[in-house]
Structures are given as C-alpha cells and as structure tokens.
Amino acid sequence: xxxxxxxxxxxxxxxxxxxxxxxxxxxxxxxxxxxxxxxxxxxxxxxxxxxxxxxxxxxxxxxxxxxxxxxxxxxxxxxxxxxxxxxxxxxxxxxxxxxxxxxxxxxxxxxxxxxxxxxxxxxxxxxxxxxxxxxxxxxxxxxxxxxxxxxxxxxxxxxxxxxxxxxxxxxxxxxxxxxxxxxxxxxxxxxxxxxxxxxxxxxxxxxxxxxxxxxxxxxxxxxxxxxxxxxxxxxxxxxxxxxxxxxxxxxxxxxxxxxxxxxxxxxxxxxxxxxx
Amino acid sequence: xxxxxxxxxxxxxxxxxxxxxxxxxxxxxxxxxxxxxxxxxxxxxxxxxxxxxxxxxxxxxxxxxxxxxxxxxxxxxxxxxxxxxxxxxxxxxxxxxxxxxxxxxxxxxxxxxxxxxxxxxxxxxxxxxxxxxxxxxxxxxxxxxxxxxxxxxxxxxxxxxxxxxxxxxxxxxxxxxxxxxxxxxxxxxxxxxxxxxxxxxxxxxxxxxxxxxxxxxxxxxxxxxxxxxxxxxxxxxxxxxxxxxxxxxxxxxxxxxxxxxxxxxxxxxxxxxxxxxxxxxxxxxxxxxxxxxxxxxxxxxxxxxxxxxxxxxxxxxxxxxxxxxxxxxxxxxxxxxxx
Numbered sequence: 001x002x003x004x005x006x007x008x009x010x011x012x013x014x015x016x017x018x019x020x021x022x023x024x025x026x027x028x029x030x031x032x033x034x035x036x037x038x039x040x041x042x043x044x045x046x047x048x049x050x051x052x053x054x055x056x057x058x059x060x061x062x063x064x065x066x067x068x069x070x071x072x073x074x075x076x077x078x079x080x081x082x083x084x085x086x087x088x089x090x091x092x093x094x095x096x097x098x099x100x101x102x103x104x105x106x107x108x109x110x111x112x113x114x115x116x117x118x119x120x121x122x123x124x125x126x127x128x129x130x131x132x133x134x135x136x137x138x139x140x141x142x143x144x145x146x147x148x149x150x151x152x153x154x155x156x157x158x159x160x161x162x163x164x165x166x167x168x169x170x171x172x173x174x175x176x177x178x179x180x181x182x183x184x185x186x187x188x189x190x191x192x193x194x195x196x197x198x199x200x201x202x203x204x205x206x207x208x209x210x211x212x213x214x215x216x217x218x219x220x221x222x223x224x225x226x227x228x229x230x231x232x233x234x235x236x237x238x239x240x241x242x243x244x245x246x247x248x249x250x251x252x253x254x255x256x257x258x259x260x261x262x263x264x265x266x267x268x269x270x271x272x273x274x275x276x
Numbered sequence: 277x278x279x280x281x282x283x284x285x286x287x288x289x290x291x292x293x294x295x296x297x298x299x300x301x302x303x304x305x306x307x308x309x310x311x312x313x314x315x316x317x318x319x320x321x322x323x324x325x326x327x328x329x330x331x332x333x334x335x336x337x338x339x340x341x342x343x344x345x346x347x348x349x350x351x352x353x354x355x356x357x358x359x360x361x362x363x364x365x366x367x368x369x370x371x372x373x374x375x376x377x378x379x380x381x382x383x384x385x386x387x388x389x390x391x392x393x394x395x396x397x398x399x400x401x402x403x404x405x406x407x408x409x410x411x412x413x414x415x416x417x418x419x420x421x422x423x424x425x426x427x428x429x430x431x432x433x434x435x436x437x438x439x440x441x442x443x444x445x446x447x448x449x450x451x452x453x454x455x456x457x458x459x460x461x462x463x464x465x466x467x468x469x470x471x472x473x474x475x476x477x478x479x480x481x482x483x484x485x486x487x488x489x490x491x492x493x494x495x496x497x498x499x500x501x502x503x504x505x506x507x508x509x510x511x512x513x514x515x516x517x518x519x520x521x522x523x524x525x526x527x528x529x530x531x532x533x534x535x536x537x538x539x540x541x542x543x544x545x546x547x548x549x550x551x552x553x554x555x556x557x558x559x560x561x562x563x564x565x566x567x568x569x570x571x572x573x574x575x576x577x578x579x580x581x582x583x584x585x586x587x588x589x590x591x592x593x594x595x596x597x598x599x600x601x602x603x604x605x606x607x608x609x610x611x612x613x614x615x
Contacts, residue, residue: 004386005341005526005537009350051344051351052535054528056553077553094351212556239552241526244386248523249542249549251572252558253496254579259384273496275558275568 004244007049007094008036010070012087018073020154024120025085026061026073032092039098040064041105042128043207043235043263046097047243048072054080057240059209059262060098061123063130065137070095073123073157099243100262103128103207103233111205111231112143114198116218118191118210119150122157124235125209129165138170145172145198149191149214152179174198192217195225202226207263209235219266229267236262236276252276278459279437282321288454289316292362296399299333300364301326310363321365324409325589329519330366334377334394338540341390341526346533356393362450363400369414369587371402371426373519379581380522390539399450402427403438404463411590413603416483419587422463430463439463482607485574485584491609492575496567504605505566507598512543514592514602520573520585523549544568570605 010029018024027048031038041064049055056078062071074084087093103124113132117125125146132141146165150156156175165173176187176194187194191214206227208215215234222232238250238257245259253272255261269276280288292298293316300319302311308323310330342351381391405412405421414420424430428447431438442448442458451457495501515521525542528535542549545565551557559565573585586602593601 001387001389001392003353003389005388005390006353007342007351049528049537051342051537052528052530055526055537081553092350237552238558239550241524245384246381246386246388246522246524247526247542248544248572251576253571254576273571275564 004096005242007047007055007096008038009033010093010095012089012091012093013069014089015085015087018157022076024073024075024155024157026071026157027084027087027093028062029070029072029093029095030068034068038067038070040067041098041102042131043102043124044098044100045124045243045262046070046072046095046099047240048074048080048084049094049096050080050083051094053083055094055096055241056080056084057099057243057258059124059127059235061126063127063134065131065134071123071127073120075120096243099258101260103235103263104265107231107233108205108207109140110142111203112145112201113141114195114200114204114206114227115144115146115148116191116195116206116208116210117146117148118214119155120157121210121214121235122148123209125207126158126161128207129171130161133165133168133171143172143201143204144170145174145200147174147176147191147194147198149176149178149194149210151177153177153181153184190214190217192221196221198225200225200227203231205231205233207233207235229270230265232266233263234266234269236264238262238276277455278457279434279439280431280456281437282433285321285438286316286319289313289319289364291454292316292364295360297357297359297361298364299330299361310366319365321403324405324407325367325369325412325591327591327595328517329370329373329589329591330363331370331373331377331519331522333361333363334374334391334398335381335522335524335541338538339390340536340538342537344535351537354390356390358393358397361394361398363398366400366402366427367405367589368402368421368423368425368427368430369412369419369589370519371400372414372419372423373426373587373589374400375426376520376577376581376583376585376587377522379583383581399428399446400426401429401431401447401450404430404432406433409590409594411593413483413588413590415588416485416606417584417586417588418485424463432459432463482610483603484610485578488606488610489575489578491612492571495609495612496571500608501567502561502563504608505563505600507600508545508562508566509598510545510547510562510565511597512545513595513597514569515543515545516541517591517595518586519589519591520577520587544572570602570609574606 009032014028058072241247250257308326381388424443428444430441439459577585
C-alpha cells in the first residue's frame, strides 16, 4: 500500500529569483531516484516539504512535456516558504503529488484558448502555455492568447519565457503593468481592462488564475465577450494540509479544492456556496 | 454459550488481553474514556455513552507520520504496532460513526495507510443501549440503540447477562476464540418491542434527515446562522468529543537533531482552520464556522459519503459550555423545510 503522506525526495537543480522585491523565487527540482514515475497535467499541484519545518501546496509551474524537471514558483509568506527560498542547489526537499485535477484539456482542445493571469497566480498558467506551445500539442488548440499583468515590471514572473513567447507568431501575448517604470514599453493598465479590448471567438475557452480582485473584475468582462460560464475555468487557492481529500479543511460546500479542484468551471463554482 | 454472565466479563477480557490490546471504557472521576486496559476489572460497562468517543482507537489525537534523525537523508515512515486490537464496550452510535471514517479515510483514490493499518487489526464489540440517555438521538440519524452497523459483535444486556449477536466474520472469529456463539435473535428484540409501545427515548420527533438536508441547502446565505451561533464561543469541544468528526492538521516539529511530521485532531470551529498565509479567511466569522459544522455533517457528508456526519450520540449536547443544543438547531431547520 503506497503511503500518500510519504514525500518523494527531490533535489534542487536551480533556485532563481523571479521578482526584484525578492519575494518570489522559482525552484527547479529533479528526482533523487531517477526511476520515480511522475506524470502530471498542467494545473495540477504538489505539496513541497522540509521535515521539521512543514509542508505547503504549490502549483506545478513547468510543462508536463518536461516531466523530469519540475518548477515551483514560491511567494515568501511564512515559515515554510521562507525556508524553501533559502534552499541551495543540491539540497533536498520532499514532494507529494501530483495532486488535484488540472485544467480540463479535453474541453480546451479544438478551441481558441485565452489564458488570463495576474501576479503570482501565473505559475500553472505558464505550465499550460508551455504545454500548448510544445510542437506536439500546438495544433490541438486553435488560437492561443495570453494576458498577464503585474503591479510593476519588476514583479513580472518568467521574463525569459515571456520574451521567447513574444517572438513567436503562434501565440498572442499581452503583458500589462499597473505602474510602469522608465524602461517599460508595453501596455499600462489592469488585466480586466486589457481583456475588454480583445476580440474572441464566441466558443473560446478561458483559463484564469490570479488575485481575487483581478478575478472579480475579469469575470464580468468575459461575460460581456460572450464566454459562457462552463467555458471559464478558474484555479482556486485554499488552505490545505493533506491534499488528498481527508483532512477536511479546503472544502467549498461539498467539493474539496484539493481533489475536485483546484480548477473549477465558473458554472460549477456558481453552484457552490460563495466561501472562497 | 450464547450469553455471557455479567460477572464473567472481566475474566473474559483478561483472556483477550493475552493476545490483544483491549480498549474499554475506563473511569477517571467524571470522565469515562476508552483506554487500553491492563486488567479486565478496569473496564466500566454499566455507564451509557462515554464522555469522549472511541474514535481515537483508529484516528489517534496525535500520531507521528514521518520522522528523521540526524544522519538520515530522508524521512522515515512510522508504523503502528501490529498486535490485534479489540474495542470492547463501544455503543452502537460510536461503531456506526467508524463506518463514516472508513468511507473517508479508507475510501477514495488515496487510502490513508495509517488508518488502514489500525482498521485491519481492529475488532469491535459493542453493547446495545437498553437505557439511552436523555440527550441521545441516534434513531433520528438512521441508527438505533441496537444498530449493528460497524460492530463485529453486538452484546445485548438481558437479565444480568450479555446476549451475543455475531455481526461479521471478524466477530465470528473473536467469538470462537472466546468460546461463545451467536444468540441468533434480532438484537434488541424484547427491548425494541417495548419501546415501540412507549415511544423511543433515542428518537426525538421533528428531525427528518431528508427534510433537514433540503432546508439546509436552501439556507446557506440565511442570516439565521448568525442568530443561532451567537452563543457559540468557538471552543471546539463539540468536535473533540464527536465520534464522526475526523478533520486533522499536519504539523512538523524539530528538536535536538531529530524532526517529525505529526497528525493532530483539528476543528472547523477555529479560525486558523482555514486562514490562509495571506491572512484571507474564507470562513472569517463564528457564524460561518458554525454553519460549516452543521452543513458538513448534515449536507456535504451525505452528498460525498452517503451518510450524515452525525450519529446522534448527544455528546456535543452534554459537553457544550453554553448549552448550544444541536437537536434544537436541526429541528428548527427541518421545520423550515416543511413550510
């Protein structure tokens, strides 16, 4: 019987700073035991842990097409995230996963997909975008549009990837900031304002992850663009412990965010209590 | 022999102690709790519901999941002792509650191995309730004073003896070890017949679980939750004495070069249960937390596991320091549904 609480040992391959305020870093991890089987889908998450310090859930930020190297983007908020920030190359960390449902690839295939992300919430959206841009997958989707915003240019994640995506002609990339600096040449303003100006096919699907205020203001814009609630998919955050539907704290009504989510369609979310 | 004379029970427990760990009700002043006994005479079987439920036999208040000592490269998994365990003298409500824990912890894609190891070693011998307490409402929750759900053997008190009702194969194996056999009659036969005439003490009127669920599902945003929960001080004792509550926290500790990860009981009545690292709390008020307790037990559990998260043991009624009586809350909602 496999023990779902026993972590897989992982080795830190890289620990890179993402934001200029020092608050967000991305860890790249490899499996200590290279025979470890690990397959996941974009949108799934994992629990990272340091025994004696604690455990916390993070979305898998890298593409499932590179399943031997996993990226986790970590915002420093408490004890566990602070210790994770301090990990150096070669050190080990525990991982439990993959957990949760991931983005509904079956519903997204064949459609134009709009990816809407804000700030730190962009991690699993990056996993999806990298997945969709993979040569073996790109033709499975119609148009691919990414809207990503942060408060300032220095708080944007994944700047190398954004630059790469910007050079391609099979993805429309819109990166916006609330407060530009002198070097900023891109759009200025909020994510919902930018989404409002997009032209979308009526059968497009949308995946959304970001701060609550961004989501709150983006949903009416999507409704205005004619996207139906069953084609809007949101990735939610909730305090979690077990990650496997046992410990009882991450529920929204009858649904557990850790096992039924973290991705919910807006339609299914509207049928649940507003406790999120 | 299909009945055990009451005075022989300690001797029978002593015989069990040869090859089993035996959890039985033990008295400490006002408190009666299930503990491993050292002698058959330690067990107190005359009392009705114990003060705290026996769920810790399967889900301990605290257990270590993983450890590491200095020098260990990785965490070691903890195992529990592998001797067979008998839970003796549990009441039918408590045995029934363990069937809910089974659905949650043994069920689903990720079986909880720590729970399952204990479960595989456990045999449950319950005692039917000839004299339910004034606070009992098991029948309203689909059980009953002689329900066999979850028990491997159900004993029925009858004129100073305990009639043996074998419920499962595991129960049959234990009965044969003890040299007793199945009495074969329906548990609670004579008692139940008498109750049908006089009105069941464990079946308060006015709580119809179907009506209740419909009413609760329609009342999530109702301001009445605030009025109901105003008295609640959020102490969480209702969760700690409950046989069906199962929510837990996972915490890490480190001292003197060794580290461990533990599982400990938790309660949805505490703000920290859902408060996120950012400070955001989806259940920020006492009212929202009390509502979660009621909705989880009487709506979500039914949706997710096919049974309510309450077996009507009445402990939360007895132990609540502000006399918040769950039966009154349930009756009020069930009555709204009927309107």
